[in-house]
Amino acid sequence: MLISLYDGEALSRLVSDVGTGMNIPSEYNGREQSYLKHRILKEYLDQWGVKIGSTARQGPVKLWYVDCFAGPWKNRDQGLRDTSIAIGLQALEEAAATWRTHGHEIRLGAIFVEKDRSAYQQLQTYLAKRSSDIDIHPWHGKFGDHVQRIIDVIEADPAFVFVDPTGFKGVGMHFIAPLMRQRMRDVLVNVMFNDINRFKDDPRSFLRQQMWDFFGLTEGSMPSGLAENELMALYRRNLKRNCDVKYAADLAVPHPTHERTWFRLVIGGKHPKVLEVFRDAERKVIGQEAANVRTLAKQKAKEDRSGQLSLGAVVSPQRDRWYDVQNDLDCRNAICALKALLREHGRRKFGSLWPELLEDYHVTKNDIARLVIAAANDGELLIEPERRRRSLVRDDEWVSINGVIEREET
Ligand SMILES: C[S@@+](CC[C@H](N)C(=O)[O-])C[C@H]1O[C@@H](n2cnc3c(N)ncnc32)[C@H](O)[C@@H]1O
Secondary structure, X not given: OOOOOOOHHHHHHHHHHOOOOOXXXXXXXXXXXXXXXXXXXXXXXXXXXXXXXXXXXXXOEEEEEEEOXXXXXXXXXXXXXXXXXXXXXXXXXXXXHHHHOOOOOEEEEEEEEEOOHHHHHHXXXXXXXXXXXXXXXXXXXXXXXXXXXXXXXHOOOOXXXXXXXXXXXXXXXXXXXXXXOOOOEEEEEEEOHHHHHHHOOOOOHHHHHHHHHHOOOOOOOOOOOOOHHHHHHHHHHHHHHHOOOOEEEEEEEEOOOOOOEXXXXXXXXXXXXXXXXXXXXXXXXXXXXXXXXXXXXXXXXXXXHHOOOOHHHHOOOOOOHHHHHHHHHHHHHHHHHHHHHHHHHOEEEHHHHHHHHHHHOOOOHHHHHHHHHHHHHOOOEEEXXXXXXXXXXXXXOEXXXXXXXXXXXX
16 A cells, blocks of 8 residues: 555554554644644643633633634645634633533633734634634734733633744734733743744844844843743743743744754743643643654655655654653753752742742653652652652642751741
């Protein structure tokens, strides 16, 4: 049997055949980075919807999905399945269904802003055909011009704000800030690392201004020559400072066929749970699923070059080291940082330790718990109250350096 890797259905069957459980829709062939972005969006939004939807137990609630750079863009599916538009609406509906079956009142709203006229028309046509009980507002124009309108419509309701531009123009942090003032607001920003990296040190004044706006600088000039991690740390720091965001973290979406970053997705929110959900999504999508996605993309690229099929390599996807290498390194860095915090500040509750580490390192809450338990078993750390054969650490349990009388956290 001759199977072309351009044939998405056959490709999906192949992927299922290798027992990964993964099913990459053919619409994403050649833009696998968007598939990974959409997988993170979906994983995060599903958890967000269910978590925020749980407030319906205290009274009626309305959840908003705000897609500030909506598209559709480079979609191949007529039903827009391969867009953030369909993914966002579906996540809202699923969250509402979960709580409605328990008898709670939950209403839904969505705002889509799109600048390009023909994309906007496609968006309108799609939304007009899609039956839904969501209060939907599609708006034509620039995100920055619609910020006040968004605020007026969503008022103080919980909202997930998605900022997914094609570059960095029109994405000033001062546009995001007013949307984050209320409680229960999460923002996911796609930092187009490819573009930023190309232009971050460009001396032309209009680009200096765009960088200044994008990174939310308020004084001085954009530092030059920043490496990838430094750039992202700057973005996260300013997101927290300018946008009422207490917690911020980012992850790298790799290029499908090369060992370099394509996107950086940054999450910001007001509760440490934001970090836990985000790092779990990173582990699942970038740590596990991306291996298959990238193996297939590399295979297809190889076939494109040679004009020959090589099914053997497809049926045995390699383990992708992209995430594993970073996670291994960051586990070591995180436990060192944790010990340094304990030495500096005395004993701390576990619940006040892990969020700080998840912001800076590509590790999950479970990773931190495992590392703390291992260090306690080795006699380096103490977890109180002490327990024999511990398999988890609760947020309200104390962690300290063993053998040292520590000050309590204030
Ligand atoms: C990367 S695409 C969005 C993809 C979409 N979020 C998804 O994941 O399916 C960015 C979109 O933003 C639109 N756009 C560009 N500048 C804009 C602006 N200032 N305001 C609103 N939309 C803009 C582009 O026309 C394009 O459709």
